[in-house]
Amino acid sequence: MKRRKEKELSLLFNYFQNDAMKKIVFLLLLFSVSGNKLIGQNSNTDNLKQKLASAKEDTAKVNLLFELAASYKQFFGGYGFQNQPDSAIRYVQKALLLASSIHYPQGEANGLMILGKYNADIGNYSQSITFLLKALAIYKQLKDEDGLAAIHQILTGTYINGGDYKNALLHQFAAKQLIERQDRKGTIILKGIRMLPFVEAGIGETYLYMNALDSAEFFARESIDQNLKINGANWNYPIYLLGTIQVKQGKYNEALENYRIAIPLAVKNVMFKDTLDIYNSIAELYKIRGNTDSAIYYAKAITNNWNSISMLKILLTASTTLAEAYKLKNNSDSALKYLELSNTLKDSIYSQEKQREFQSVVFNEQLKNQEKQQELQQVKEEIRLYILISGLLVLAVITYILYRSNSNKQKAYALLQKQKQDTDHQKTKAEEALQELQATQTQLIQREKMASLGELTAGIAHEIQNPLNFVNNFSEVNAELIEELKSEKAKVKSERDERLENELLHNIADNEKKINHHGKRADAIVKGMLQHSQSSVGVKESTDINKLADEYLRLAYHGLKAKDKSFNATIKTNFDATIGNINIIPQDIGRVILNLINNAFYAVDEKRHRLDKSYEPCVWVSTRNVQDKVEVKVKDNGNGIPQEVLDKIFQPFFTTKPTGQGTGLGLSLAYDIITKGHGGELKVETKQGEGSEFIIQIPIKDG
Numbered sequence: 001m002k003r004r005k006e007k008e009l010s011l012l013f014n015y016f017q018n019d020a021m022k023k024i025v026f027l028l029l030l031f032s033v034s035g036n037k038l039i040g041q042n043s044n045t046d047n048l049k050q051k052l053a054s055a056k057e058d059t060a061k062v063n064l065l066f067e068l069a070a071s072y073k074q075f076f077g078g079y080g081f082q083n084q085p086d087s088a089i090r091y092v093q094k095a096l097l098l099a100s101s102i103h104y105p106q107g108e109a110n111g112l113m114i115l116g117k118y119n120a121d122i123g124n125y126s127q128s129i130t131f132l133l134k135a136l137a138i139y140k141q142l143k144d145e146d147g148l149a150a151i152h153q154i155l156t157g158t159y160i161n162g163g164d165y166k167n168a169l170l171h172q173f174a175a176k177q178l179i180e181r182q183d184r185k186g187t188i189i190l191k192g193i194r195m196l197p198f199v200e201a202g203i204g205e206t207y208l209y210m211n212a213l214d215s216a217e218f219f220a221r222e223s224i225d226q227n228l229k230i231n232g233a234n235w236n237y238p239i240y241l242l243g244t245i246q247v248k249q250g251k252y253n254e255a256l257e258n259y260r261i262a263i264p265l266a267v268k269n270v271m272f273k274d275t276l277d278i279y280n281s282i283a284e285l286y287k288i289r290g291n292t293d294s295a296i297y298y299a300k301a302i303t304n305n306w307n308s309i310s311m312l313k314i315l316l317t318a319s320t321t322l323a324e325a326y327k328l329k330n331n332s333d334s335a336l337k338y339l340e341l342s343n344t345l346k347d348s349i350y351s352q353e354k355q356r357e358f359q360s361v362v363f364n365e366q367l368k369n370q371e372k373q374q375e376l377q378q379v380k381e382e383i384r385l386y387i388l389i390s391g392l393l394v395l396a397v398i399t400y401i402l403y404r405s406n407s408n409k410q411k412a413y414a415l416l417q418k419q420k421q422d423t424d425h426q427k428t429k430a431e432e433a434l435q436e437l438q439a440t441q442t443q444l445i446q447r448e449k450m451a452s453l454g455e456l457t458a459g460i461a462h463e464i465q466n467p468l469n470f471v472n473n474f475s476e477v478n479a480e481l482i483e484e485l486k487s488e489k490a491k492v493k494s495e496r497d498e499r500l501e502n503e504l505l506h507n508i509a510d511n512e513k514k515i516n517h518h519g520k521r522a523d524a525i526v527k528g529m530l531q532h533s534q535s536s537v538g539v540k541e542s543t544d545i546n547k548l549a550d551e552y553l554r555l556a557y558h559g560l561k562a563k564d565k566s567f568n569a570t571i572k573t574n575f576d577a578t579i580g581n582i583n584i585i586p587q588d589i590g591r592v593i594l595n596l597i598n599n600a601f602y603a604v605d606e607k608r609h610r611l612d613k614s615y616e617p618c619v620w621v622s623t624r625n626v627q628d629k630v631e632v633k634v635k636d637n638g639n640g641i642p643q644e645v646l647d648k649i650f651q652p653f654f655t656t657k658p659t660g661q662g663t664g665l666g667l668s669l670a671y672d673i674i675t676k677g678h679g680g681e682l683k684v685e686t687k688q689g690e691g692s693e694f695i696i697q698i699p700i701k702d703g
Contacts, residue, residue: 045071057098062107065095069114089118109138113151120158128158149178149195156202165210172203197227201238208245216245236265240278247285256285276302276314283321292325299325303341316345379403467518474511474518481508540583545630546575546623552590553621556597560605569604569617579625582700588677589698592670596634596694597621599666603638603692628700629680635693641686649684674698 048068055061069091092114099107116132119125132155139147152175159168176199204219223238243258259282266274279298286295302318319341326335383396485504488496553571560567597619604617620635641649652668674682678698686692 057102059099059102059104059107062095062099062102062104062111065091065098066107066110066114069095089115092118105138105142106144109135109142109144109147112138113147113154116151116158117154120154120161123161125158125162129155132158145178149175149199152178153195153199153202156206160206160209165206168206169203172199172206175199176203196230197223197235197238200226201235201241204238204241204245208241208248211248213245213248217242217249220245234261234265236262236269236271236274236278239265240274240281244281247281247288252285252289256282259285273314276318280314280317280321283318283325287321287325287328290328292328295325296322296329303338312345316342319345464522467522471515471518471522474515478508478511478515481511540585542581543584543586543589544581545579545584545589545632546577548586548590549573549593549621549623549632550575552594553597556594556601560598560601564605567601567605569601569619572618572620574620574622576623576625579623579630582630582698584678584698585673588673592673592682592696593632593634595666595670596696599694600634600636600638600692603636603640607638626697629697630700632696632698633693635691637691640688640690640692641684642688646684646686650682 045068048064048071052061052064052068055064069088072088072091092111095107096111096115098104099111112131112135116128116130116135119128119131132151136148136151136155139151152171155171156168156175159165159171175195179196179199200219200223204216204223207213207216207219210216220238220242224234224242227235227238239258240262243255243262246252246255246258259278262278263275266272266278279302283295283298283302286292286298299318299321303315303322319338323335323338323342326332326338379400383400387393387396481504485501485508488501488504550573553573557569557571600619604619608615608617618637620633622633622635624631624633650667650671671682674680674696680696680698683695683697684692685695
């Protein structure tokens with residue numbers, strides 16, 4: 001395993017440099033997020049700038065601007081790509097403005113396509129679709145099928161990122177139809193042979209987002225087969241896609257194998273971002289399978305070696321995986337380190353997106369100003385014509401003044417609309433941040449609830465062993481009795497002892513009843529454990545509070561005893577039999593009682609370690625019917641709670657336990673469950689050095 005990992009890391013940075021591209025072969029690749037081999041050099045960029053300085057305002061200059069934009073996708077030795085999208089975009093915008101002014105539709109379509117892809121990449125999907133649909137209309141007029149296929153593909157990605165998978169599929173199948181041509185014999189003729197596997201993989205990816213796994217797998221395999229058939233080689237992306245689908249299907253071994261096949265292919269084709277994406281997927285897969293060490297290994301390969309600010313989202317995924325993996329390993333320092341890194345990356349990504357959005361707005365204003373300047377020039381020419389023809393100078397001046405006044409009003413209205421859009425956008429961002437914070441808090445609370453299940457494991461094992469021993473023993477006895485009965489039945493009728501046969505049958509029947517009884521005991525224990533592990537649905541049930549308290553008391557004691565053989569404490573109970581059943585949420589109340597009992601055991605055990613053998617640890621659990629309320633008390637003779645922290649014990653994240661032994665959420669959750677979930681009270685009485693008593697009061701009648 002270690003050798004294989006080292007080999008993969010070696011391949012990851014063993015790049016090779018191709019010749020610099022002289023021309024733009026396919027503009028779709030200019031801002032591809034997969035790290036395509038658009039390699040430029042500083043010398044090439046300088047040469048292009050020199051040519052640009054003396055270029056005429058024609059179609060050649062438009063293409064030169066596009067080529068200069070492509071040169072800002074630079075390659076540096078063995079450390080991958082260093083993209084300069086801002087510089088590249090400025091030259092694309094200049095090319096588009098020039099193409100529009102000289103009426104060069106092919107250049108306009110190409111520029112609009114690149115800007116559409118750029119806006120899609122930064123998350124500005126509405127603007128992206130606007131640019132792309134304009135480009136689509138121009139390509140249709142030009143009957144440029146290559147351009148149409150590219151536009152359909154970019155629109156696909158934009159709709160996918162926006163969550164509109166149906167429209168994404170429409171554009172993907174439209175691209176597929178443009179590529180496939182059927183001749184008289186019914187065979188497929190491919191116009192763009194390299195694009196077909198790309199389109200097939202894209203369709204598979206869309207079906208994956210729709211959770212249509214069978215369709216997703218079909219097109220992923222189609223892409224792999226078509227690439228081998230057409231290009232005679234494997235391509236990393238559909239293999240990586242197939243692995244991701246298999247993870248969703250639970251086929252972890254097959255998925256891991258496909259990820260390992262995809263890695264050297266991505267490295268060979270200098271697809272650095274794809275390689276890191278695969279490493280992220282492997283880390284996530286190992287985390288799912290519980291192999292946290294391997295998950296940390298692959299995630300660290302990304303955090304230690306990423307090299308481009310355009311890969312911050314990849315680094316964010318890796319750092320999030322590391323935070324979760326270290327948390328599973330109870331390494332709180334490393335978990336906190338990578339959690340802080342994740343939060344920093346989120347802030348940085350948000351800042352970059354805002355800066356790019358501002359640049360996009362500036363360019364849109366430039367485009368609008370150019371259109372208005374063209375309109376203004378046309379008006380001036382008309383005014384000159386009117387002056388020469390009729391001398392109606394006054395009427396022309398009035399017309400011009402009215403035009404300017406209307407133009408200013410439109411500008412003021414446009415500015416007002418822009419300010420409103422900015423305000424709405426900021427509001428949306430704030431709402432999204434709030435929702436994300438609330439979701440994080442909910443997950444943290446749920447994890448604290450589930451953590452109590454681990455504390456019960458040893459107790460459950462002890463409780464379930466007893467009935468299972470009975471089942472095994474009586475099963476063995478029955479097997480012996482059956483053999484004895486068979487032996488008696490095999491005798492001739494005159495030698496058979498009918499009384500013995502009846503006695504054997506009677507014993508077998510009795511044993512079966514005992515097996516059934518103890519089997520049901522074991523079943524009840526397992527169901528209780530499963531019920532505890534499930535998230536509460538908030539439904540109150542008629543519950544025997546005495547039985548619930550006694551059950552969690554025994555499970556907590558056996559669980560702690562299993563973890564610490566030296567632990568011992570006297571347990572005293574006093575359950576009021578007159579209470580009967582009350583309406584509560586049993587999972588929630590069980591968690592509260594379990595938390596209080598565990599805290600009591602912790603307090604007496606801590607005191608036992610500090611004192612000599614003269615101290616006798618003791619925990620009391622009692623219930624009482626008090627008028628219209630049920631009272632549950634958990635008392636211990638531990639050290640008690642210091643008065644200076646007594647007011648803080650029900651606050652979230654406050655704990656008196658040493659670092660790493662408590663999250664500070666237990667009593668906070670218990671307080672919310674009793675007060676908010678059941679309309680009751682949770683109080684504490686304590687005397688430092690003598691012990692503490694927690695008192696739960698729950699109304700017998702709801703609401």
